[in-house]
Amino acid sequence: MRFMVITKATAESEAGVLPATEDFDRMGKFLEELVDAGVLLAAEGLQSSAKSARIYFDGDKRTVVDGPFTETKELIAGFFLVEMKSLEECVEWFKRCPVQSPGGEAQNIEIRRVFEAEDFGENFTAEQQQAVDKRRAKAGGEN
Numbered sequence: 001m002r003f004m005v006i007t008k009a010t011a012e013s014e015a016g017v018l019p020a021t022e023d024f025d026r027m028g029k030f031l032e033e034l035v036d037a038g039v040l041l042a043a044e045g046l047q048s049s050a051k052s053a054r055i056y057f058d059g060d061k062r063t064v065v066d067g068p069f070t071e072t073k074e075l076i077a078g079f080f081l082v083e084m085k086s087l088e089e090c091v092e093w094f095k096r097c098p099v100q101s102p103g104g105e106a107q108n109i110e111i112r113r114v115f116e117a118e119d120f121g122e123n124f125t126a127e128q129q130q131a132v133d134k135r136r137a138k139a140g141g142e143n
Helices: 021-036 087-094 117-123 126-139
Strands: 002-008 040-045 053-058 061-066 076-083 109-113
Touching: 002 087, 021 040, 076 087, 087 109
Parallel strands: none
Antiparallel strands: 002 076, 002 109, 040 076, 053 061
């Protein structure tokens, strides 16, 4: 099973406060453990919402709103994409994640399972799965 582990933004991350060298070291060690265990597929941090945009959809109408966005507790600061046997295994791994806010503000992690073809049942045909596999191969991603 694949899981998206989402780190939530804080006031500091939205203000562009960067992690300290020690924070990079701690996170690097944790990432190395995930790599050594063969479960890490991707991991990245995201720039603040001041450097982003949202697109709102209403029928055929598209409205673009530039950041920053005000509700930091609803924003994503980064993510990990991992493959684990269960949600419980993922939770145990990420309880050890050294996520730290530079100002000491409490931080949250959200873990969500990524849909797999079998989750869609008969609504997802073999032809549709083949098309997905073809796009993934073309894009360079095997998962």
